[in-house]
Amino acid sequence: MLTLYDNLVSGNGYKVRLLLTLLGIPFKRIEKSVTNGETRQQDYLAINPNGRIPSVVFDDGRKLAESNAILLYFAEGTDYLPVDKFARAQVNQWLFFEQYSHEPYIAVLRFWRHYGNALTPIQEARVPELLDKGHAALKIMDKHLTKNQFFVEDRFSAADISLYAYTHVADEGGFDLAPYPHLRAWLDRVRQIPGYIPIFQNCGEEKIS
Amino acid sequence: MLTLYDNLVSGNGYKVRLLLTLLGIPFKRIEKSVTNGETRQQDYLAINPNGRIPSVVFDDGRKLAESNAILLYFAEGTDYLPVDKFARAQVNQWLFFEQYSHEPYIAVLRFWRHYGNALTPIQEARVPELLDKGHAALKIMDKHLTKNQFFVEDRFSAADISLYAYTHVADEGGFDLAPYPHLRAWLDRVRQIPGYIPIFQNCGEEKIS
Numbered sequence: 536m537l538t539l540y541d542n543l544v545s546g547n548g549y550k551v552r553l554l555l556t557l558l559g560i561p562f563k564r565i566e567k568s569v570t571n572g573e574t575r576q577q578d579y580l581a582i583n584p585n586g587r588i589p590s591v592v593f594d595d596g597r598k599l600a601e602s603n604a605i606l607l608y609f610a611e612g613t614d615y616l617p618v619d620k621f622a623r624a625q626v627n628q629w630l631f632f633e634q635y636s637h638e639p640y641i642a643v644l645r646f647w648r649h650y651g652n653a654l655t656p657i658q659e660a661r662v663p664e665l666l667d668k669g670h671a672a673l674k675i676m677d678k679h680l681t682k683n684q685f686f687v688e689d690r691f692s693a694a695d696i697s698l699y700a701y702t703h704v705a706d707e708g709g710f711d712l713a714p715y716p717h718l719r720a721w722l723d724r725v726r727q728i729p730g731y732i733p734i735f736q737n738c739g740e741e742k743i744s
Numbered sequence: 745m746l747t748l749y750d751n752l753v754s755g756n757g758y759k760v761r762l763l764l765t766l767l768g769i770p771f772k773r774i775e776k777s778v779t780n781g782e783t784r785q786q787d788y789l790a791i792n793p794n795g796r797i798p799s800v801v802f803d804d805g806r807k808l809a810e811s812n813a814i815l816l817y818f819a820e821g822t823d824y825l826p827v828d829k830f831a832r833a834q835v836n837q838w839l840f841f842e843q844y845s846h847e848p849y850i851a852v853l854r855f856w857r858h859y860g861n862a863l864t865p866i867q868e869a870r871v872p873e874l875l876d877k878g879h880a881a882l883k884i885m886d887k888h889l890t891k892n893q894f895f896v897e898d899r900f901s902a903a904d905i906s907l908y909a910y911t912h913v914a915d916e917g918g919f920d921l922a923p924y925p926h927l928r929a930w931l932d933r934v935r936q937i938p939g940y941i942p943i944f945q946n947c948g949e950e951k952i953s
Contacts, residue, residue: 631812
């Protein structure tokens with residue numbers, strides 16, 4: 536059975552368990568702490584040298600890391616990735632936007648403020664920058680959603696899964712979504728996708744490492 | 745003709761002009777300054793709402809942003825992207841690694857130290873963190889290259905183009921590559937790819953905006 540190295544708090548992990556659940560792909564979930572150094576130990580570095588959650592290991596031993604790369608792998612050939620070449624490029628565009636212009640601000644601030652230790656002085660000094668850049672990302676998304684129900688081809692895809700993961704818990708980082716009505720309506724639409732599971736719901740076959 | 749909004753200093757722009765040149769795809773290059781606010785003006789935001797370089801505009805008006813999404817679009821169906829599904833997933837893994845764990849440290853420090861204004865006190869305080877995380881990325885790459893000539897399937901692909909762009913100018917950010925012999929040998933291999941062009945070489949049909 537497919538093994539997912541995961542953390543229930545992680546939005547990046549959530550992307551993968553949400554898609555696997557939607558697809559009905561069975562998997563064994565191994566919970567790894569991201570705060571006690573577990574993901575930096577040799578056994579996990581042998582799976583993902585970058586020491587990040589999530590990664591998946593296939594039955595034959597092949598390994599794959601990076602949440603959005605895992606999404607693309609499993610979404611290909613399903614309803615969650617367009618067939619049209621340019622539409623797939625647009626999905627990719629949003630996935631790279633998510634990892635470069637969204638996650639480093641919205642997910643990082645959530646982690647600092649909600650799940651990590653007390654902020655260092657440098658982190659404290661960076662909070663306004665992270666808020667600014669996170670809001671810039673949310674504003675771009677909200678504007679796109681004024682004319683679109685979902686991010687690409689007006690149907691739910693891997694792009695929505697990726698962007699939903701940290702957007703819907705952005706409040707935990709101190710991001711107020713009130714100024715973004717189109718974004719909030721989209722969050723509601725994603726929650727209504729048949730088979731949807733919330734971020735903290737256990738899924739797969741559980742195995743605590 | 746395809747239009748590339750670009751900046752000669754930008755490694756992200758270089759990825760695209762290198763691939764288009766290797767593929768023999770004609771394009772018009774429009775130089776945009778990334779330091780004087782040109783990419784944040786309304787005319788450019790209409791092309792890329794995220795205000796970043798590069799983006800491409802096709803003859804029919806379709807637009808695509810995010811360097812690695814553009815790479816994947818043009819590489820598909822060519823020698824620069826594997827056909828095998830898992831190998832493509834590995835390319836994607838390295839592309840997301842590049843944008844999340846490499847570029848934000850190696851490219852950002854290069855920009856701060858070599859092309860931007862004087863560092864702010866917060867930036868100055870972050871230099872050790874960026875050096876540490878950038879070296880962590882270089883170390884992962886060097887280790888992967890102990891057993892591989894290129895990043896995926898042991899042949900030159902979009903993954904190499906993406907990782908090469910900022911790695912080969914990492915010294916401009918203060919990264920010493922001496923500890924990474926396998927990485928340096930790979931840089932030499934990339935330079936020897938037929939059709940290779942260096943980062944600062946003008947290419948395409950030039951148009952200064």
